[in-house]
Amino acid sequence: MDKEVTLHRGLQGVYFDRSETTFIDGKEGILEYRGYNINDLAEHSSFEETSYLLIYGKLPNKEELSEFDAMLKSYRKLPEEIFDVINVVKDSHPMDALRTTVSALSSFDEDRNDNSEEATIRKGIRLTSQVATIVMAHHNIRNGKEPIDPSDKLNHAGNFLYMLNGKIPDQDTIDLMDKDFVLHADHGSNASAFTARVVAGTSADIHGAVTAGIAALSGPSHGGAAENVMQMAKDIGNPENAENYVKNLLVNRERVMGFGHRVYKAEDPRAGHLREGVRKLSHQMGEPEWYQILEKVVEAMSPYARRGIHVNVDFFAGVIYYLNGIPQDLFVPIFAVGRIPGWTIQVVEQFRHNILIRPLLQYTGKRKQGYIPISDR
Numbered sequence: 001m002d003k004e005v006t007l008h009r010g011l012q013g014v015y016f017d018r019s020e021t022t023f024i025d026g027k028e029g030i031l032e033y034r035g036y037n038i039n040d041l042a043e044h045s046s047f048e049e050t051s052y053l054l055i056y057g058k059l060p061n062k063e064e065l066s067e068f069d070a071m072l073k074s075y076r077k078l079p080e081e082i083f084d085v086i087n088v089v090k091d092s093h094p095m096d097a098l099r100t101t102v103s104a105l106s107s108f109d110e111d112r113n114d115n116s117e118e119a120t121i122r123k124g125i126r127l128t129s130q131v132a133t134i135v136m137a138h139h140n141i142r143n144g145k146e147p148i149d150p151s152d153k154l155n156h157a158g159n160f161l162y163m164l165n166g167k168i169p170d171q172d173t174i175d176l177m178d179k180d181f182v183l184h185a186d187h188g189s190n191a192s193a194f195t196a197r198v199v200a201g202t203s204a205d206i207h208g209a210v211t212a213g214i215a216a217l218s219g220p221s222h223g224g225a226a227e228n229v230m231q232m233a234k235d236i237g238n239p240e241n242a243e244n245y246v247k248n249l250l251v252n253r254e255r256v257m258g259f260g261h262r263v264y265k266a267e268d269p270r271a272g273h274l275r276e277g278v279r280k281l282s283h284q285m286g287e288p289e290w291y292q293i294l295e296k297v298v299e300a301m302s303p304y305a306r307r308g309i310h311v312n313v314d315f316f317a318g319v320i321y322y323l324n325g326i327p328q329d330l331f332v333p334i335f336a337v338g339r340i341p342g343w344t345i346q347v348v349e350q351f352r353h354n355i356l357i358r359p360l361l362q363y364t365g366k367r368k369q370g371y372i373p374i375s376d377r
């Protein structure tokens, strides 16, 4: 080792820049986008309005919202060549297929050689629409079906669900999906947004930043938890088994998925909005056991609350997707669909006062080795 340094492994607790987008108080469990509390946005806003708020920094008036909505709708169709790309990677996990396809989309974007703020915002808005179409097109293509053309009659959430199987969902289902997208739209410098900023820090473009963000999001410590929570609920199978199941995990020092958060040491303020959704939906669908299983897991984890380990946003999301007939491996892509406006504004902020993000590693290997010719090794 060369010298004594203070290490911040995982960059825990390190501030690396300033942002005007998302405020998080992890101790109190507060989340605000542009100063607006997530509870108000979840109850009263829509994904379209929240995206505008994140990107432009203010709530839109009626005209601005309707223009923005029209713009989002106009970008829903994918360039024809993109379907060939999806076909080539159709057997990949949907997150891997999404990552490859977003990367390929840069070749077809009319602003591909323009890294100005205006062009970056245009590309971010286009990606917001296109990513939703890619996820469902890939899903249909991998099942040997034709992709379903997006509809311009539905909002972002309704159109996303419609492209799954061509059926228009009921309004409650659309509203719950819309809320889920609002709750996922941004979250400060989490692993995927930080990754996007690192890429933007080199002055690479937003397609590169979002591609890298998708790669970071795909891991189970970040976006993959909703998929794992659903698997856990299936493995538990019955509310009566939940307590023992959780005890076994903890005795073996394994993680209970959907619990814990690097920043929140109080309950994740997004989780409660989805809890109510699971309760209502599971009763409506005649499958109340899913809600009961999740609540039993929460009960079994209650001693961990004292250590700051509470449910996070992913805990209730998975069951909602499952009850809407969405396959488990599409859960993380849904997170990505909601997160594009957040990555867009993080990239824009990074560009505004850009700096190369380049921390240091403390070297702990050998030094001053004499070179040995291959014949002597």
Ligand code: ACO
Pocket: 220, 221, 222, 223, 225, 254, 255, 256, 257, 258, 259, 260, 261, 262, 263, 309, 312, 313, 314
């Ligand atoms: N179940 C059981 N114990 C846990 C959990 C959990 N879900 N989360 C943290 N702990 C414990 C750890 O075992 C550790 O205990 P120790 O100090 O006795 O070793 C302590 O809490 C601190 O854990 P860290 O891993 O150091 O905390 P960190 O901030 O790095 O982890 C993370 C955050 C990765 C989210 C973690 O809580 C986890 O793995 N959770 C499960 C996966 C999950 O739900 N991910 C989604 C995150 S939210 C999102 O991305 C939208």
